Amino acid sequence: MRQSNLLATTLREAPAEAETVNHQLLLRAGYIRQLAAGIYTYLPLGRRVLRKIETIVREEMDAAGAQEMLMPSMQPAELWKASERYEVYGKELMKLSDRHDREFVLGPTHEEVITSLVRGEVSSYRKLPITVYQVQTKFRDERRPRSGLMRGREFLMKDAYSFDTRWEGLDETYSRMYKAYQRIFDRCGLVYRAVQADAGAIGGEGETHEFMAISGIGEDTIAVCSACDYAANLEQAEVHAEAEAEAVQRNASTLPAAEKFHTPGIRTVDQLEQELQIEPEQVIKTLIYQGGGKIFAVLVRGDHEVNEVKVRNYIGASEIALADSKTVQAAAFVESGFVGPVGLTLTLLADQAVAAMSEGITGAGERDFHLRHVVPGRDFTLEHVADFRTAEEGESCPVCGKGVLHFQQGIEIGHIFKLGTKYSEKLGASVLDATGQSKPMIMGCYGIGISRLLAAVAEQNNDGQGLIWPAALAPYQVHILLMSVQDEVQTAAAEALYEQLAQLGIEVLLDDRDERAGVKFKDSALMGIPVTIVVGKAAAEQKVEYMDRRSNSKEVIGITEAVSRITSGRTVEG
C-alpha cells in the first residue's frame, strides 16, 4: 500500500474527549474516527488490525470445534420478554419498531436467538454437544460511552454458545473454551489474567470467568492472591470468613445495654471517628437499599464497603441501588445519617464481620442521636448473615488463607459462563436423552470483545511516540520511509524494495508522500508498524536504516540483509 493513497490522516492532537492513551493514539494515528458518542468508524489501518484479531479468533474457535454461524442483529422483542431479560437489560437495550409497529431489539448478545434456534434444530442427545460461534456487531445503549472503543454503543464481538446433555459435557467445553481464550490472548500479545467473576445480566448457575487485560485504565479491579492462583474480580472476590473472626467472644449477658447518646450533626463514620475518638471498625454502618421490588438494610462495619454485587446476588434482584433520601425517610423514619438496625422494621442483611462484632456504635433511628453498646443478635436480628462487603487489599486469601490479596486494574476482554439451564428452561429447549427422557439442554456462553481487545492491545503497547503493534496484529509488517521523493536514487531503491517485499507476501506500507523526513518519522512512530526501513542517502550504497519500533533500535544495513531479516520473520515479535 502506498501511503499517499491511504485513507489515514495523522493528527497532532487528539480531541479533548479522548482521555485514555489507546483512544488518543488510535485517533491520532488514523485507525479510528468517531461518528457519534460510542460509535466509531474503523479506517483502513484499524480495519486491518480488526481483521487480524477476527482471524485469530476464528482459527482458535474452529480448532476448539466450534462452528461459525451468523445470527441477525434485529431480534424480536418477544424473545427477550420470554427470557425475562427485556426489563433486566433496561435502557441499555437498543429498541426499535418496524413499519408495522412490531418491536425489535438490536442484540447486545444472542442467548435468546440461539436457544430458540437450537430448540427447533436439535431434538436428540445424539446431535449434542454442539458449540457455535459468530463474529458480529453488537449494540448496547451505554449511559456514558467512554474510552473510545473500550465502552462503545456499537462494537464487534465474538460470541459462542454451547449445548450439552450432561453437566460434565459443559465442564469439558468450558475448559476447552478457556484454553482457546488463553491461546487467543497469547497470540494477541496481551498481558492478561483469568479471574472468577460475577455473571451479571447474562446469568447462569455455574462458574464464570472474566479475562482481564491488565491496565491502569481498567474499569475493573481484580484481586490476586500472593501465594496461590486465586484471582477474582473485586465485585466477586470473597472475604476470608476467618478474617472476620478476630472479634471478642461475645457474651451478651455481660455487656451493658445499648445506650442512646447525643451526636448533633454527626452523620458519617468519619465524623464519628473524629468527634468521639473511636475507630471506624467500632461502627456498624446501616445502608438502605432498594431493588427487586424490596427495600432493605445492609449492615457493614464502619471501615468496610458494601459489595453491591454480593448483595444483589443474595437478594436475587437484577439491580439494586442505594435508596434516595425520601425513601430512607419513609422506611426508617429518620434521615440517612442516623439510621440504625435497632428497631428497624426492614429486612437486615448483616455482613459476617458485623455479626462477629462484640458490640458497636450505630445510628439511633432518631435525628442527632446514636447508640453505643449495640450487640448484634441481641439488639437486632442476625437472620441474614453473609459476605456482603468488598474485599480489601492486603486481606488474607479466601482460598489458601496464606497469601494476601493484591489489587490490579483490568479491562474485561473476554467472559465465559456456565449458563446451565437458565435459557433452555425459559425458552423450552429440551432434548431426549439416551433413556428417552426430555431434559433441558445445558448451556454455556463465551464472549470476546473484539473491538475492545484492539483497544486493550493498543493500551498495553505504546510509548511516548505512538503505538507499538505486536507483529500478529500490526496492520503492516514493514513501513518503508522514502526520505526524498525528489531523489531518483532513493525513489528507485524504495520502489524496488516495496515491490520485492510485496511479492514475497510481506504486508508493506510505503511512505511515498512528498513530506519532510521529520513528518515521516513522526507518523511512522505514531502508527506503530513493527519494522521501519528508512531509504535515504545511503541508498546510493545499497544501504538502508533498519528500525525496530519496539526496542527503538536503529542499524544501517545492506538492502539485501534487510530483506532477509524481514523474510526470516526476525521482527520484534519473532
Place this chain on the structure above:
Amino acid sequence: MRQSNLLATTLREAPAEAETVNHQLLLRAGYIRQLAAGIYTYLPLGRRVLRKIETIVREEMDAAGAQEMLMPSMQPAELWKASERYEVYGKELMKLSDRHDREFVLGPTHEEVITSLVRGEVSSYRKLPITVYQVQTKFRDERRPRSGLMRGREFLMKDAYSFDTRWEGLDETYSRMYKAYQRIFDRCGLVYRAVQADAGAIGGEGETHEFMAISGIGEDTIAVCSACDYAANLEQAEVHAEAEAEAVQRNASTLPAAEKFHTPGIRTVDQLEQELQIEPEQVIKTLIYQGGGKIFAVLVRGDHEVNEVKVRNYIGASEIALADSKTVQAAAFVESGFVGPVGLTLTLLADQAVAAMSEGITGAGERDFHLRHVVPGRDFTLEHVADFRTAEEGESCPVCGKGVLHFQQGIEIGHIFKLGTKYSEKLGASVLDATGQSKPMIMGCYGIGISRLLAAVAEQNNDGQGLIWPAALAPYQVHILLMSVQDEVQTAAAEALYEQLAQLGIEVLLDDRDERAGVKFKDSALMGIPVTIVVGKAAAEQKVEYMDRRSNSKEVIGITEAVSRITSGRTVEG
C-alpha cells in the same frame, strides 16, 4: 467436520411461505433459518458459503485498489437530513432513538457517513483518488420482505465509495470496479449480465449499471438487443425514437375538428377497442399522476404503458404515483375513465409516440363522452414531449436500430453508480485542486448484495434433488457418506479417508450419522457438495463410489484414485 455434530437439520418440506426454489432449498438443506420476516440466521453451512463470497469480494476489491474499512450501522439522523434522503427513503429507513432521544437510522447504505468522513480526512487533491469499501450488515424496512434472502430486511452488503478530483478519474475507477464485478460474478459461477439502469434513491448524475443474475424469479425485467451489446433494465430501456415516426405526416389544416361522441360506460382502452372496433394505437391514454408536490398528466398511446421511472426522472421527483380517484376528480373535473388532454389545465407530458400521432381518440373530459379527431399540437399543447413509455419486447434497439429487444428476468446482485457531486455538494466535501481552487469531490459508489448473491447462485444451481454448489462457493468440497456405521471395515475406511483429505487441506464433511443409506443420499443431494464419496461394501476392496453432484455421474474407483482426483482439483468446476 462430522455431520453427526453439524448444526444443520434437513427438512422434508419447506415452509409454505417459501415460494422460490432457492428459498425452499436453502431452508430444506439447513443453510438458513428465518428469525422474523425478512430476517435470517445463517446456519454453519450457509455461513461457510457466505464467507467464501466475502473472500472473493475482498480479494477482487483489494486487487482493484480499494481499501477495506468498517463504518457503523447506527448513523445520526442529521446526516440523512443534511443529504435530504431522510424523507426520500421514507418508511424503508429503519429508525431508532437512543436513551437520550437522539435519532439514528440503521444504515441501508453509507454515502452520508463516508462523505462526511472523507470531508474531514482529505483536503488536497494529492490524496485522491481513493476508493474504500466495507463488508457489512445493512438494514431496510421492506414493506413486503420476500423470497428469503432475496429481499430481506437485514442483509449483508459490500459497499464501496470512490473519490476523485477529475471526472475522467471517476470514469477510470468506475471501469475498474465494473471489471472487478465481472470477476467476482464469474468466480461465483453466475450467469449474469450488466445492464444500464436507473439510479433510484442513490441518485447521481452519471452512468449507472446493474449486474443482473439471469433468473425467471428475478423481479427486474431487462431488455437485451439481439444485434448489439445494448442491455438495460426495462425501467430504463429507451425507446428508439424512430420507431414512433411511422405516423402519417400531420397536416392539421386538412384534418377535421375534434368531435365529441357518446360513450356511455366506456372507460378503458379495451372497451373502446371492442365497442368502437378501433385499434388501441388510435387511442391517447391520459393518466393523472402526483409527485414532487405537483399533479400532472401523462399521455401515452393506447397500446403503450407509462414508464414511471422515466416520468419520475423527467419531473425530478423522488417518487410519483397515480393519483387517487378523488384527486383526479378535483384536478380534471371528471372521473378517470373520461379524462382527456383537451382543455385540461394540468401540465401535459406527452410520450413521443403520442406526439407522432396524426390524430387520436381521447376522453372528452365529460362523463360518458369521448373525442375523436384529436390532433396533438392542435387540440392540446406539446410542450413536454419525451420518451415516457416502457419499451416492448420485439421493438427495435434504441442504440443500433438493427436488432430487436428481447426480455429476460434478472435478480439485481450488484449496482454501480457515478454519483458525481450529489453528496459532496450537499455535505460540503471539497478539496483544493492543483491550482488551489476548492472543488467538490467527484464520487462513485459500488454495491454488491452478498447475501442476495448467495441466493442467486442457489437459484441458478439446483435440480430436482437439491442444491448444486460451484466449487468456489461450496461449504465443503467433498462429502463422504459412510453407509453403515455398524460396519467396522466401512467405518475405518471412511475415517481414514476423512483424516487423509482433511490433512491435505480439503474441506470435507463426513456423514457419520447412524442413518439409513437412503437418508444419507437424499441429504447429500439436497446439500449440494460438489463431490460425494460413498464408502459402502466395496470398502473391503479399497473401493468407493465417486459421485459428481452436477453431472450426477457415478463411478466405482479405488480409494487412492478418489483421493488423487480430489486433490488434483478435478471437481465438477475444475
